[in-house]
Amino acid sequence: MRETALPDPTLPENSRAARGRRAALTILAAAAVVLVPTACDFAVATPATDGGAYGQGAGPVTGGHAGHTPTTIQTVPAGNTQDLDPTDEETAAEETAAEETTAAEETTAAEETTAAEEEGAAEETTTGETTPTQTSTAATTTAPPAAGGGLEILGDDCSTSDLDPHTGFQDAPRCVAIAFGEVAAAAQSPSLLITDAPETVAVGEKFTLQVSTRNLIRDRFLGAAAGGYYRESSFLSEDGIQRGHFHTACRMLESTSVAPDAEPAPEFFLATQDNGGGAEPDVVTVPVNAMPAPGVAQCAVWAGDGSHRVPMMQRANQTPAFDIVRITVQ
Template sequence: MTRSRQAPRKNRRYIAVFATLAVFAGLVAVTQVSLAGSRRGHNSGNNLPWCQPTSAAAAAHDHSTEQDPNATPPADAPAGEVAGAAGDGTTGDAPAVDAKAAAAAKATASAAAKAQAEQRRQNNDRNRNCRPTTTPSSSNGGSNGGGNNGGGNNGGSSPGSTTSPSTGTGNGSDPTTSPTSPAAPPPPPALPEPLGNTCDGSSLQQHDGFQAGPRCVTTQFGEVGSVENNPTLLISRAPARARINQPFDIQVSTRNLVRDRFLPAGAGGYYKESSFLTEEGLVRGHFHMACRLLSGRGAQDPAPVPAFFKAVEDGGGGAAPDTVTVTVPGLAATGVAQCAAWAGDGSHRIPMMVRANQIPAFDSVRVVVTR
């Protein structure tokens, strides 16, 4: 009777031990599977290929063929005038609107926008399956080098930082690092040795005031005014189109130019006089107006005489801007004409400026000559 009672009790002990071992083994297996999945989740991005840069991001945008067919004149422009003659910023007669050209330009712009949207979509799809090629920057120190990995744990330096680890203050910064002072600006470049400032040693004949070359001009430059008194010039109004052999007007505005000095070039006054200022510090001189028909898009031949030329010395001008109307008697051929205006001192040179980056007293427009 005693043996029969002890046998079942011993079996129950074995069953309990085996059950405990089975439960422990199951917990270990579940833990291993969970850790493996976590590692795969964290490292899956490292197994992806590097993203390749797209050609669209590297290519520069070329604006040379872009035009705005819907350009509008300024709000204060008189009726019947456009924003400019061939985009030069002046006013002129409004050309007829080409509906077909406008529709074609609109269709081209729409197609370009759709192509750009499709390219962005393809780039986004491609980047989902690759790793970005950029490296972490030092700006990540607040999250990776600060309170998470740096604040008392890993030393406080961010992945992209080159500074030594700190003692772990919780924000990833090194309290012993002193701010760096800005670098001193580089010295100005050395001035090249001047070739000379006189005609001594020149093999050319000295200039005698007449329009001939090559010559060496001995006339000194003369006086230059203060920067606020330097002369400026602007073509304030010009037509966009003109009929062949039909006169048209161009309005020219000058500032800081007293138009009272003109040595006739045909009489030997060209490059003969230095530049002189009035008692108010303004340039004494005049301005020129000329028109020529263009032969192409390249720089033009300087030798031919322009189709129209006129010098304006009317005794007007001064510190305040004023306007002079010049009448062009008409151009004898069709095409695109360049009409330019530029100031001149007493000897026809464009007046000097105080700084090299100032725009001189010069302006130019395009006029389309039609039948």
Template sequence: MRRSKYRRANSPAWFSGRRRIVVVAAAALAAFGGVVTVTQISNAATEGDTVTDQALAACGNLQAPARSRLSTQTRKGTYTTNNGQVTQHADDGAGDVATTAQLQARCREWVTNNVSSTTDANTLARRGRGNGNNGNNNNGNNNGGNNNGGNQGNNGGNNNGGNAGASASPAATATQATTAPADNGNNNGGNNNGGNNNGGNNNGGNNNGGNNGGGAVTPPPGAGLGVLTNSCDTSDLEAHDGFQKGNRCVSTEFGEVGAAANNPTLLITNAPRQVNRNTPFTIQVSTRNLIRDRFLAAGQGGYYVESSVLQGGLVRGHFHTACRILDNRNAAPAPEPVPAFFVATEDSRGGAQPDTVAIQVPGLPQAGEFQCSSWAGDGSHRIPMMERANQTPAFDSIRVRVR
């Protein structure tokens, strides 16, 4: 039978046993920033070291990212407005850059709290089993398929977003990395497509689990549509590490999508059409079906690392507001220049009923026409998903003339 391109290739001999566990753990450490390559981890894996020792050693390879360009007029850092009720994160937290020492310390703390006992137990559990049991129990139904690869893929998203603060992500990643050591434990079972697509139904449950221990083959979502790929397994790009870097492949699952009636919406309800240069003004933004309580700073490695999480059917996240000058009203603007103003708004409010937040712009620096936009974001700063394809995303945009 021809092997489906949606199924992962068999792991090479070196990617097994302790080496595999450490690679899985190291992949989880990407949430702390910095890329620890498979080569580095595999070379560090020796039979004389424990899994914990190897993972701790990998933490020493983490390096702080370079600082990104920031908006020109935004007040720097994190601050509050509206009498202290609203928290504003300038540039999505891009200016709050972690140091190498911070990254390595967070990494070691995560390894100490999450890797040792569970990982070693799963290493022992995976060894000494016959092929039949390994296929049906570890790969097919229990670890790779329904229990850990399928459900824990989703639970990883829930846990990731469930706890407040930037420390929520490591705990969820620990579950994904340490409870699914089989073929699809981390890539397809935990982080990439394990929740619904590959780990639960396709690769972990039936395809790869079936090959190792017997079972039926289930077509992947979108079968017959000519899908190019549905995971980073087929990408030649480096893994995304939670920082603001392009030419990377993001393996974080999309996560939970709510019902159409619960999908977020957003509207700019009031803003000036004309202002003077360097004169402060206010933009009123209303959101519905958005709980504004999840924010992971981009400069701390929180970019594209958290799956979408629902609470009572509603997305947990925040919203953004930015203003950029338009050099040409008749052509789409270049994407790379930094805007004059950019904040991410988190105030632990919002819900099913619409409410309004006042965004205070400190002033725009030059004469011309500016585009000021607001859009909702989930925990990883992406516009929230919608149940139907013909719904309007949670965004709005206006023009402001600066004279």
């Protein structure tokens, strides 16, 4: 049979009351330590064992807030620092708090569902229409389109290609692994136009073309014969203007009714890199060598980035930076 300690009648009444108040304060303080989350807002990272990676939110930890450093360092989200090994009392208090929170959430959800159903029923009674009370997120979420607009891409590097890597020289078939690089905004995409060209020239007669470029800084030209072909990614200036140059080529057409053979070298080719150009349009005079025989010469001009690719465009329906004229050679 348990014995119950009785108050000491020899102690003054106010002394017994003081002891009771102190005991109550001690119990409340212990409860506060168990239930109130820490106010420290920092993440503690697990020290790396391989000399490299660290845990969430921080690098190597060299210390912590006084009075809040865990006995065993662990990785936790910032603002939720806690000990690895809680006491039985802390675990019980946390489980009780979690159960109370879950019960409160379920009660609130039930009340909201009942209110929504009653509101939906009232609307149906008023309008005669069926109004769903809840909308499924899965049913209304649209999946993102496939990367190829419905087509599966064949690849985006040379890892699956059977071809040898491209070396920067003009040999093929090869696989070019250099990244495309930077593309200008639509309003700053390079463009060019042949503004003046003769309609006819004589065999053996030199002539000139006038070429205007816009949004093209003509300061990058990696020599193709020196290994600079498809060797460099595309780059823009600090103002978002394409850096590169432009090409001019003239070839004699065997026919004007079928596409020409692309393999033979043209009668004339020139790359213009004069450190001019920019956002505003200007005009360059291109001297062209004489054509060797009578017929129709096709003269083409096109922009290139530093490594000879036609500059990329923001949209697929933008016209590339090129122009072509035909000149009668007689």
